[in-house]
Amino acid sequence: MLLVLALYLAAYVLCASALWFWRVNRRSERPPATPTLLRGPGESLRWRLQKLDDALLRHVFAAAFLPMTVFLGGLMLALQLDGRARDATFAAAFLLFLGTLFLTGRWMMQKITLRRDCHLGLLGEKIVAENLAPLVAAGCRVFHDVPAGAFNLDHVVVGPTGVFAIETKTRRAGRALANRRPDEIVFDGDQLIFPWGNDTFGLDQARQRAAWLGQWIRTAAGETVPPFAILTFPGWNVASAAASDVHVLGTAEIPPFVRRAPVTLNHAQIETIARQLEHRCRDVEF
Known part of the structure; x- marks a missing residue:
């Protein structure tokens, strides 16, 4: 069962990475003529939002799967032990899972808040x-x-x-x-x-x-x-x-x-x- 979960995580990482690289490479496509344009309102914020969106898939993946990966690693280690060592390792893995879940959740909220602030700033620039x-x-x-x-x-x-x-x-x-x-x-x-x-x-x-x-x-x-x-x-x-x-x-x-x-x-x-x-x-x- 643990082997199946590990294989699933590996397959997910590969698919997510391929999708991200495909999206980035499509952005490099250009028409024959490439004139430069004047900066629009909030151009710096627009670029920042684009970078945040490009990294959003990686952020979501890290926040969703890192805690579970940590827990599965601790669980696999605990299954190789006996007695009190197994119980202590399992408890440590669970506590580490909770800590990682809290940290990744807070980190994800910071990214979401940053994106909301950038979007609000861009809207203000357009209004002006x-x-x-x-x-x-x-x-x-x-x-x-x-x-x-x-x-x-x-x-x-x-x-x-x-x-x-x-x-x-x-x-x-x-x-x-x-x-x-x-x-x-x-x-x-x-x-x-x-x-x-x-x-x-x-x-x-x-x-x-x-x-x-x-x-x-x-x-x-x-x-x-x-x-x-x-x-x-x-x-x-x-x-x-x-x-x-x-x-x-x-x-x-x-x-x-x-x-x-x-x-x-x-x-x-x-x-x-x-x-x-x-x-x-x-x-x-x-």
């Missing part, structure tokens, strides 16, 4: 991109997921009224405290007041991303244009109670904010900056 699309008609150029070495800029808008670096943070709603709206974030100029508490989530990051973008534009395009730092939370109502160098806005408020800013760039400057951004963002293979 959809709200930014009408700015193109106003003479703006919009770029998404701009690579910047160890990090990326979620969205960059270049238009007559300047350059805007937009940081997107997609957060799930939590339990609201008394006298706080469950769907509103209030910015008091120093910190963000969420329904469940206060923190500075995303403020420093938005500020640093905008500073990096300004430095890069000076180097790559030869233009001194301090970008506006914008922090937005898709799906949330945002109320700003004080001015700050970081503009915390609702997603739908970004286009009006861009249009209201004073005109600072001419057409030639817009095209120069946009050309450098396009070169940086055109790296998605077919």
Whole structure:
């Protein structure tokens, strides 16, 4: 019986491995022409999700069969012993099975949670991109997921009224405290007041991303244009109670904010900056 189970596990491993390699190899198929495309909203998250999905079969297999493999190995060892040694080995195998089951279950839950978070972040990026699309008609150029070495800029808008670096943070709603709206974030100029508490989530990051973008534009395009730092939370109502160098806005408020800013760039400057951004963002293979 144990031999049959062992053979079954070996056959399952071989079939699962063959299926995984077949899927990966199919991804390498390409048409004759392979143009590079501009990065879409949440491109980095999309790639991360794809890698998680590619590894999902291996994760499920490990979580499902590793505990049983450990138990069967201990059971086979126990059957070769006698008396108390057999009982002790069997008990140890069962405890090891429970421990392995707990660890693999927790590990699998971490992978599932990571995938859910990536999917939520990708959805938030798409929501912001959809709200930014009408700015193109106003003479703006919009770029998404701009690579910047160890990090990326979620969205960059270049238009007559300047350059805007937009940081997107997609957060799930939590339990609201008394006298706080469950769907509103209030910015008091120093910190963000969420329904469940206060923190500075995303403020420093938005500020640093905008500073990096300004430095890069000076180097790559030869233009001194301090970008506006914008922090937005898709799906949330945002109320700003004080001015700050970081503009915390609702997603739908970004286009009006861009249009209201004073005109600072001419057409030639817009095209120069946009050309450098396009070169940086055109790296998605077919």
